[in-house]
Amino acid sequence: MVEGAILVGDVGGTNTRFAVAHRVGGAILIEQFEKLPDREYASLEDALEDYLARSGVRMRAACIALAGPVRNQEVTVTNRGWHVSAQALKARFGFADACLINDFHAMARSVPELAEDVFEEILPGQAQEGAPILVTGPGTGLGVATLFALSPGGWKVLSGEGGHMAYAPRTATEHELARLLARDHGYVSNELVASGSGLDAVHAAFCEMFGRPVEDLTPAEMQSRAAAGDEMYRALIESRALAVMGAAGDLVLANGALGGVVLAGGVSERISDYLRSPLACERFVSRGPMSAYLETCPVRLMRDATAPLKGAAAYYEQLTRI
Known part of the structure; x- marks a missing residue:
């Protein structure tokens, strides 16, 4: 040994x-x-x-x-x-x-143990030295933790159940999604909208919104349909990406995590093209009078x-x- x-x-x-x-x-x-x-x-x-x-x-x-x-x-x-x-x-x-x-x-x-080549840029920026780093992202659930550097050395992590914070819809499509999810599931969290455990519920809601029957599809099949131009599946995946980036922006504000954001989890990897879209990046930054606070905060995707x-x-x- x-x-x-x-x-x-x-x-x-x-x-x-x-x-x-x-x-x-x-x-x-x-x-x-x-x-x-x-x-x-x-x-x-x-x-x-x-x-x-x-x-x-x-x-x-x-x-x-x-x-x-x-x-x-x-x-x-x-x-x-x-x-x-x-x-x-x-x-x-x-x-x-x-x-x-x-x-x-x-x-x-x-995060401090990993080589730089496992991180992929989602939104460029300049990390503030010594500031907390937010680590979040959807897999089966939606995890959240904040990393702090200790002096003279070492690291401390603040973890909780931030993925269960309430979902904050902004567009008409998102408000209708939230309404249908609330009708069927009660409380609507970011985890319900963005994670693998909530995908069936979100899929059913979008099928109702678009007047289509619910099909038994894998996440990969949904992505293939979106890539082929299916408007419903593109809107579905886009809504999940916006939920991730919106929650990340809120958490940076709450925790002062200007050391940057690291997105993790299997769903983050699968929808990475949607996470880096101009719309998703705007969702991360756009906070009214506090938008400037987030404009230089970098977002990276972890692949390990x-x-x-x-x-x-x-x-x-x-x-x-x-």
């Missing part, structure tokens, strides 16, 4: 990823990486047991990032329903230490499937060093 190596995990509503992480020089190295579909397991423990049995990995410590609020080292995964306890993981797998953190806490903590694993390792390393 490599000194300082730990088991790391990233548990979302669709897939769970495990790996072994350790620092080599200045970089965190990820080895024995595996992605497991959540639907094949009744619990996180079953998925972890399968990973350990097939990989032969044996670690003394684990740090697992999960999509849900962590309280007293317990969490229920928001879009999967698995209940996970650090104490139960130690008891079942013999870990000397196990730590649970929010998945976007790990995502945010990964192992980022939360690296973030979990970096978080645990810093936690145990203090």
Whole structure:
């Protein structure tokens, strides 16, 4: 076993990823990486047991990032329903230490550990040195965290459930979308509009708005139709991108995150062309008398499937060093 190596995990509503992480020089190295579909397991423990049995990995410590609020080292995964306890993981797998953190806490903590080539420019700007960095974006859910540099060194992450803030429609199409979603689902959050877990609801609403039957389509098929000129699917994807960029702009205002925005998550990657459209960039900046506050704030897209694993390792390393 490599000194300082730990088991790391990233548990979302669709897939769970495990790996072994350790620092080599200045970089965190990820080895024995595996992605497991959540639907094949009744619990996180079953998925972890399968990973350990097939990989032969044996670690003394684990740090697992999960999509849900962590309280007293317990969490229920928001879009999967698995209940996970650090104490139960130690008891079942013999870990000397196990730590649970929010998945976007790990995502945010990964940012200073990543090479520049994993970031793609969405909106150019100039990051304010020392200012907080906002990390957000839709996958199965919509995660939000803010990264702060500490003096004389290290990083602190403020995480919460910002994806569940209320959706703020601006156009006539968006107001009608919000009305239909409120009728059928009650509270309308940014997560409902922008994330994978809300796509079926948004799709049904757009079909009603356009007077079309609901078809059973994958996200990729919806994108193909939009690319071929289908007005409804183009409007659907555009609305999701506007929700992401609108929420990001609001969060920069709330947190003073002029260190820039990092967009993450599988949905962000799939709709990146829509996120960088002039309309979406305007949605990020346009805040009436406070628009100038956002005009120079850069937005980048992160493309690294192992980022939360690296973030979990970096978080645990810093936690145990203090």
